[in-house]
Amino acid sequence: MEVVDIRPLLAPLLSLFCGILVFAVGERTWWRRFWSLSAAVVKLALVYSMLPGVLDGKIYSYSLIEFTPGIGLAFRVDALGMFFAIVSSSLWLITTVYAIGYMEQEHERARFFGFFALCVSTTVGIAFAENLLTLFLFYEMLTICTYPLVVHEETPEAMKAGRKYLVYTLLGGVFVLLGCAVTFQWAGTLSLSTAGILPASVGKQGLSLLFAAFVIGFGVKAAIMPLHGWLPSAMVAPAPVSALLHAVAVVKAGAFGIMRVVFCVFGVELLRDLGITVWLAALASVTIVLASIIAMTQDNFKRRLAYSTISQLSYIVLGVALLTPLAALGAIVHIANQAFQKITMFFVAGAIQRTTGRTNIHELGGIGYQMPFTMGAFTVAALGFIGVPLTAGFITKWYLSLGAMEAENGWVFVVVLITSSILNAGYWLPVVYMAFFKVPPGTHLHIKEAHWTLLIPTLICAVYVILLGSFAEVPGMPLSLARTAVEFFFGL
């Protein structure tokens, strides 16, 4: 049931407004905090106010302007968009609190928090975009708004990483734009409101090329190998930005874009007939395993996290590419699961860096005796990535694997997933081992935790990792939204 409602527009607009106010208040700390938090809270409230309706099957939409017939800016809240919006805006609030604590001593805080709030606005725009053009617009805006955050430190290294980031993502954007234009040519519309708009009559070759263009375009942000180069370099950014890149917005925007292309532009039926997604699944599998293996060799904490993200993102791509309902469910819900797990780890990495100045894993011996709660949270997230039952990661692994079994020759992908979870154990458990068991002689429990603004968000996220895993079936949890979305896309 479609309902015309202004809230889908207000959600990005109000946080955009708050973001501008953050710039306006400049260096006045109290007001800057106020407007930063307002942006996050207002958006969260607006998004949550639509949740009951969406769960009931309502679809909120709002058309802003139409440039020419069929091309315009419009917003629409369906289950998938709602899912992405809820995850990103919930995490946004938590990250903002963390960032306020983390950036205490930093320079240029007005610029930082201003762009931080703008990112919030663009992400929700991506989530609620009704057509490919709106999606593309916000997708590009996200690139631009995150650039000042990536180069925040303004060191030569940061500037270089920023350049790399821009080159990769803007080039990706070109491919998306190309895809949009061709899609409009062939389908006569850019709408994302149905399960597939492209006609099969175009021909296999053309559709395959179009699909490849979209995959390259969105695949840059989703960090599918070999398009992942920017992500490990962007690790020079401050920890909250990394959290934003890896968990909340940027990489997820890429994965979300691929979902929209697969489910809404092509549609499951058409892609099954084309049979090209098996290549995407293969590419994702290679990325999953290869990135994990590279992660094992990284000593820098945040670089290891970066390669882990590349590997985990491909879980989502793999789940989408398998084109079975359960795999799609696993993929969608992994947006939330990966986000909470990864953000916990970034918060931990940031807290350790701020409190002790250590950035490499080999320096972490005995850190658990100094920051037991932080490292406890890390342990929960690590178990999540391994996919231990009752953590979020297990839900993903379960549905993805069951979905893979439904696909043709799917057991190959099940083996990939299980291998990956063993590899995850291989690079995350050593960190736990360093923290709690590889203790320099004479270490005693001497608690000196990070500041509460850093610790509390970390703990909240860790608790969520367990809640998402244990109570996935409780109505209102992300899984229920993901299921609604899957039922729509697969016509169940």
Place this chain on the structure above:
Amino acid sequence: MSYSAILPAVVLLPMFGAGLVVPLSKVSNRARAMGITIVVGITTALVALLIPGVLNGEVYEQRLFQMTPTIWMSLRVDALGELFAITAGLLWLLALVFSFGYMADEERTNRYFAFLMLALTWTLGVALAGNLLSFLVFYELFSILTYPLVVHEQTPEAMAAGTKYIIYIIIGGGLVLLAIMGTYFLAGAQEFGGSAFLTAELDRTSLLAVFWCFIAGFGVKAALMPLHGWVPDAHPAAPAPFSAVLSGIMVAAGSFGILRVLFYVYGIELLKELGVAMPLSWIAAFTILAAAILAIPQDNLKRRLAYSTISQMGYVIFGASLLSVSSITGSLVHIANHAFMKGTLFFCAGILIKRAGIHNVSEMAGIAKRHPITMGVFTLTSLSMIGTPPLSGFTSKWYLGIGILDAEQPWYLVILLGGALLAAVYLLPIVYAAYFKEPAPIVRDLPEIEGRLEAPATMLGVVLVGAAITIILGIFAWAPGLPLSLAKLAAETLP
């Protein structure tokens, strides 16, 4: 009143106890000891309370929360689960009390006790899990969250053993997960206790693949050769009371998983049709003999006992794979009998380590004079392990033997008796040396024990209780409520 409602409490009580460890330790070590002993005592009592009902054929079930649209986290008590749960509860109580003496001069005791309590929660969960997914949840948590206990000493050897342990266990866990997902894919969500999950109509290749995945996955934990690598390293490295639990319960959890798979997932009919029981029994037979032979040259006492565990767990799988009621009874009752026997042997080893500094068999010559009670119990338990009547080890062997004859495989008796003979070869020389050999230099140099007990009363008490259980489970094996009655019932009521 229905006892079903107490099932969640049974499983969660030890977790609650784990939460008490740190606060109570702020009061005193004594308060901590009292507090968690009471919690484990209550838990075990609650488990025991279920026995009469289970023997009457009642089945208690309780759903906890929903995992997927068709699968609930659920707890269920049947005879097999009850057998494992009560064994675990009692052995835990013994290990806990023993720990107070053993851990008195160790560091990081809070961590040790907290994780020991948590491990009981996972174990009871494994025993009482109502379906495969619930089983997996507890099994995985059990596997991973016992790591801090394995490496407790944090010596280089312990750390190496811990790393080996976690690698084996995680790969095994991956295989189990693969097999469980295969089962759900083939057969959908089903609870233990109905008919067997899988049927012969399903694709034969898939059935075989899933079966061997299960065996390989659980086989890592159950120490089926050649997947046993972690066992001989982990046991000497861990603190003795945890070694007792490790051997008695943890390795048995793998065997328990295999039993659930054999009888509840596949069912006897399907196993016969697939023809997989025979190769499994060969693997088990190989394990029994090879591990026993490997045990003989081991000088480290706990390592020798670890190989003995591998061999004895082979009996459990061996009995189960013969698929006759008596052999299955023998296999099930051997889980309980072995747990208490091996637990007691490790407790004895723990006393020798703490009170005499003795780790190796070669240092034990003449030790009986200084530690008469410990070595007396060690002797008695060794005899039981070999299968001397009327001790508990004999009961298991007796039923296994009858089962072999029922299954019309008489030459398998060679393996049964060969294993017993080899057990005599690796255990009795220890006893002989302790009593009859000239004292080893290390024993000669030990200070005299004058007018005091050879070990703290709690440690000695636990060892004596262990000996008593070994005798009771042998002489009064028939008594209702003891493991044999549960094992018989379980074997007769398999789906």
